[in-house]
Amino acid sequence: xxxxxxxxxxxxxxxxxxxxxxxxxxxxxxxxxxxxxxxxxxxxxxxxxxxxxxxxxxxxxxxxxxxxxxxxxxxxxxxxxxxxxxxxxxxxxxxxxxxxxxxxxxxxxxxxxxxxxxxxxxxxxxxxxxxxxxxxxxxxxxxxxxxxxxxxxxxxxxxxxxxxxxxxxxxxxxxxxxxxxxxxxxxxxxxxxxxxxxxxxxxxxxxxxxxxxxxxxxxxxxxxxxxxxxxxxxxx
Numbered sequence: 001x002x003x004x005x006x007x008x009x010x011x012x013x014x015x016x017x018x019x020x021x022x023x024x025x026x027x028x029x030x031x032x033x034x035x036x037x038x039x040x041x042x043x044x045x046x047x048x049x050x051x052x053x054x055x056x057x058x059x060x061x062x063x064x065x066x067x068x069x070x071x072x073x074x075x076x077x078x079x080x081x082x083x084x085x086x087x088x089x090x091x092x093x094x095x096x097x098x099x100x101x102x103x104x105x106x107x108x109x110x111x112x113x114x115x116x117x118x119x120x121x122x123x124x125x126x127x128x129x130x131x132x133x134x135x136x137x138x139x140x141x142x143x144x145x146x147x148x149x150x151x152x153x154x155x156x157x158x159x160x161x162x163x164x165x166x167x168x169x170x171x172x173x174x175x176x177x178x179x180x181x182x183x184x185x186x187x188x189x190x191x192x193x194x195x196x197x198x199x200x201x202x203x204x205x206x207x208x209x210x211x212x213x214x215x216x217x218x219x220x221x222x223x224x225x226x227x228x229x230x231x232x233x234x235x236x
Contacts, residue, residue: 171222179196211228
């Protein structure tokens, strides 16, 4: 199948890495459904924007319905939406806990379940989830229990999905980033954040985009957690 016939869904697509993934898929010829809490419909007729909370199943249903109604299929789902709250464990509030689980876990569960139902009809598809290397390698001074709890869970779920759906022609992989230069991090923090990586600098959004594109073009790769983290997960 040519890329011009392929359809991708990207969550958390309004800015940063998500927006760059949308652009990269369009450059490859994919048609895209892009979703975020607040997102505008672009002029591009081959991109459909769906605004809403991805942790709400109704939003996930609208996203999948839009892909089928507009483009007729779903080939790739990129679970990029995520939030990170850095606090000492005992200072997390119930609201923090609920917010992180809503986006990082509920958002993954609903849209992935609905997308796989459609992929099974074509006996092909690919799920890519953006997680975090902190799930494998905690860093002193970067409190990250909720990130590890949720994104670490997605790493495990990725492997389970890969095995469960291997014979159905559906692959599941994850990209596990280090700290990436994005709107989340003010420029004045870059030097200190870069020093947390063995390579001595932060990653670029293009590093994550290229990893997603690689996995999407690698039909014999499934169940892979691809670390794009400047060596952080390997040790210090």
